[in-house]
Amino acid sequence: xxxxxxxxxxxxxxxxxxxxxxxxxxxxxxxxxxxxxxxxxxxxxxxxxxxxxxxxxxxxxxxxxxxxxxxxxxxxxxxxxxxxxxxxxxxxxxxxxxxxxxxxxxxxxxxxxxxxxxxxxxxxxxxxxxxxxxxxxxxxxxxxxxxxxxxxxxxxxxxxxxxxxxxxxxxxxxxxxxxxxxxxxxxxxxxxxxxxxxxxxxxxxxxxxxxxxxxxxxxxxxxxxxxxxxxxxxxxxxxxxxxxxxxxxxxxxxxxxxxxxxxxxxxxxxxxxxxxxxxxxxxxxxxxxxxxxxxxxxxxxxxxxxxxxxxxxxxxxxxxxxxxxxxxxxxxxxxxxxxxxxxxxxxxxxxxxxxxxxxxxxxxxxxxxxxx
Amino acid sequence: xxxxxxxxxxxxxxxxxxxxxxxxxxxxxxxxxxxxxxxxxxxxxxxxxxxxxxxxxxxxxxxxxxxxxxxxxxxxxxx
Numbered sequence: 009x010x011x012x013x014x015x016x017x018x019x020x021x022x023x024x025x026x027x028x029x030x031x032x033x034x035x036x037x038x039x040x041x042x043x044x045x046x047x048x049x050x051x052x053x054x055x056x057x058x059x060x061x062x063x064x065x066x067x068x069x070x071x072x073x074x075x076x077x078x079x080x081x082x083x084x085x086x087x088x089x090x091x092x093x094x095x096x097x098x099x100x101x102x103x104x105x106x107x108x109x110x111x112x113x114x115x116x117x118x119x120x121x122x123x124x125x126x127x128x129x130x131x132x133x134x135x136x137x138x139x140x141x142x143x144x145x146x147x148x149x150x151x152x153x154x155x156x157x158x159x160x161x162x163x164x165x166x167x168x169x170x171x172x173x174x175x176x177x178x179x180x181x182x183x184x185x186x187x188x189x190x191x192x193x194x195x196x197x198x199x200x201x202x203x204x205x206x207x208x209x210x211x212x213x214x215x216x217x218x219x220x221x222x223x224x225x226x227x228x229x230x231x232x233x234x235x236x237x238x239x240x241x242x243x244x245x246x247x248x249x250x251x252x253x254x255x256x257x258x259x260x261x262x263x264x265x266x267x268x269x270x271x272x273x274x275x276x277x278x279x280x281x282x283x284x285x286x287x288x289x290x291x292x293x294x295x296x297x298x299x300x301x302x303x304x305x306x307x308x309x310x311x312x313x314x315x316x317x318x319x320x321x322x323x324x325x326x327x328x329x330x331x332x333x334x335x336x337x338x339x340x341x342x343x344x345x346x347x348x349x350x351x352x353x354x355x356x357x358x359x360x361x362x363x364x365x366x367x368x369x370x371x372x373x374x375x376x377x378x379x380x
Numbered sequence: 381x382x383x384x385x386x387x388x389x390x391x392x393x394x395x396x397x398x399x400x401x402x403x404x405x406x407x408x409x410x411x412x413x414x415x416x417x418x419x420x421x422x423x424x425x426x427x428x429x430x431x432x433x434x435x436x437x438x439x440x441x442x443x444x445x446x447x448x449x450x451x452x453x454x455x456x457x458x459x
Contacts, residue, residue, distance in 0.1 A: 025421040032417070034410040042402045049400065050418065053393025057422050058429055064451055065433065076439070084435035088428050 011036065012221035012256075016184055017043035023119075023152045024051055051122055055095055065089075066096035069105070078108030087113065091120025094129065102129040111137060115144035119153045123186060127160040135165055142169040146177050155184030158194070166190070167197050175205030176213060183218045188225045196230045200237070207237045211245045216252035224261050232268040238276055247280035254288060257295045260302045266311055274314075275321040284325060286332040293335045303348055312349065312380035319363060331364045349376045385411035392418050 014036055015029075022029040024047060035043050055062070065085075069077045081090050094102060094117065106114060106129075118141060123130075130138065138161055145154045146169075158166045158181060170178055178198075182191050198206070210219040223231060238246045253262060269277070282288055296302060306312060335341055342356040349356075351373050358370045385408050390397035392415065403411050433452045440448045 025417050026424060027417045027420070031413045034406055034413070038402055038405065046400070046402050049395060050393060053395045053418075054421060054425060056394045057392075058425065059394075061429065061433075061452065061454075065436075068448070068451070080436050080439050084439060085432040086428065088425070089432040092425070092429075 012217055013040040013188075014038070014043055016040075016221075017047060020152050020155075020184060021047040021050065024054070048124075052124075055092060055122055055125070058092065059096075062089075062093050063096045066093050069093070069097070070101050074104045074108050078105055081105065082109050082113050087116035088120045091117045095122045095125035097129070099128050099132050102126075103132050106133055106137065111140040112144050115141045115148070115150070115153075118145065118157060119150060121156075123156045123160050130157070130160050131162060135168070138165050139168055139172070143172055146173055146181075149180075151177070151180040152184045154181045156186045159186035159190060163190075163193060166194055170194050170198065175202070175207075175209035178202075178206050179209050179213075179215060179219060179222075182222050183215075188222065191222055191225045192227045192230055195226060195234075200233065203234055204237045204240050207234065207241060207245060211241070211248050214248070216248045217256060220249070220252050220256060220258065220262065223265055228264075228268045231265050232270070235265070235269050235273045238273055243276065243280060246276045247282050250277060250280045251282045254282060254292060254295075259296055260299055260305070263302060263305055263309065263311070266306075266314060267309060271317055271321070274318055278318050278321050279323045279326055284329050286329055286334075289329065289333045290335045293333075293341065297341065297344065307348075307380050310380075312377045316369060316374055316377055319369065322366075324366065327364060327366050330360075336360045336363070349373065349380060351376045384408075385415060389415040389418060392422055 017040055018032050018035050019029050021035070021043065022032055025032075035046070038046070069081075072080070085093070090113075097105070109117075114137070142154065142157060142165075145151075145157065154169075154177075158169055161169070169181075173181065178195075182188075182195070185191055195203070195206075207219070210216050223234070226234065238249065253259075283292075330336060337360070339353075342360070343353050346353045346356040351370075355370050355372050359373050361367075362369050386400050386403055387397050389403070389411065390400055403414070430453075437445055437448055437452070
């Protein structure tokens with residue numbers, strides 16, 4: 009899942025350099041933090057290259073009446089140069105100037121600003137103007153810029169921006185958000201209906217990977233509310249979520265979410281079409297087993313007991329699939345599982361038989377899971 | 381990555397090469413690719429800046445245009 013966050017950073021760097029992400033794919037190996045740091049360094053470098061000239065233009069613009077400076081900006085300088093110059097204007101001059109250019113042009117400029125240098129300017133603009141600019145960014149699909157923008161405006165304005173966005177726009181802007189920690193507060197403000205829109209958009213666009221990469225930034229309350237949207241959206245959407253989790257193998261990152269799931273949501277998730285495939289179940293077992301830390305954390309969170317509920321929720325069709333999962337007969341796996349839970353290997357073998365038959369799990373195992 | 385590729389990129393961006401140590405883990409060919417797209421971005425930015433400032437000079441009264449040009453295009457002999 010960190011891969012997705014890194015991919016978002018690579019796309020943002022490509023956007024900054026005005027190129028396709030393809031030649032920068034090698035950076036995937038560096039990880040999100042390093043690519044983000046590199047992007048900030050390159051952004052600063054792109055400003056530094058022309059800093060003396062940009063400072064001179066910024067200085068000259070202050071000598072002109074704002075109306076004339078705005079006219080020159082819009083009809084001669086263009087958005088890229090204006091975006092670069094904005095980083096060298098003082099706040100008052102920039103706010104005066106902004107009042108005289110069209111919001112559409114301000115939206116175009118915002119694609120070229122350095123958020124670090126211009127945050128104070130953006131925060132000093134009237135809310136109405138900021139919202140009009142955000143509306144243009146939403147209309148033109150400038151989600152990377154919007155993601156930067158939302159990171160620097162006040163929470164009050166950011167909430168209003170989110171209120172203007174469709175589910176797809178919210179998903180995209182959140183994925184590219186410069187400050188993903190802010191996503192929790194913003195998404196938390198959305199009504200249940202809007203949350204349904206976001207998850208539906210993820211389904212329509214087949215962007216569950218992106219949606220899942222945001223889950224780790226959400227608090228338990230929002231995670232719980234989001235998971236409940238699956239009940240409203242039906243089995244296909246839940247299947248898309250599970251497919252993405254299996255594809256990403258992001259069990260460790262998603263483990264904390266498990267504790268926020270209500271039993272009816274668990275029932276929907278464990279009975280999706282994807283898990284009717286024995287190969288998928290085998291793959292999941294191997295993925296989980298390979299992550300020692302995941303199992304330790306699950307124990308620490310007290311999630312072993314949740315396994316009983318998940319198994320109870322399996323429908324007949326999914327139980328039948330377990331008969332074709334050979335991994336469940338692997339003595340090494342059973343010994344490992346028995347060791348993890350603290351029961352004998354025979355108990356584990358009995359549990360697999362019960363699992364497949366839809367019978368009750370051995371009481372010894374149920375007690376051990378509850379104790380773990 | 382050799383110091384050469386990192387230094388080249390640092391020169392393009394007018395920043396200390398020490399700010400690009402993250403690139404040390406990559407092969408020269410990869411760093412060169414990044415340097416190439418960065419060079420293109422810098423060149424594009426320079427071109428756009430030149431064109432934009434030339435257009436902006438059109439708003440400056442003729443009498444002051446020479447002085448303004450010297451300020452905005454240092455090293456340019458047309459002023």
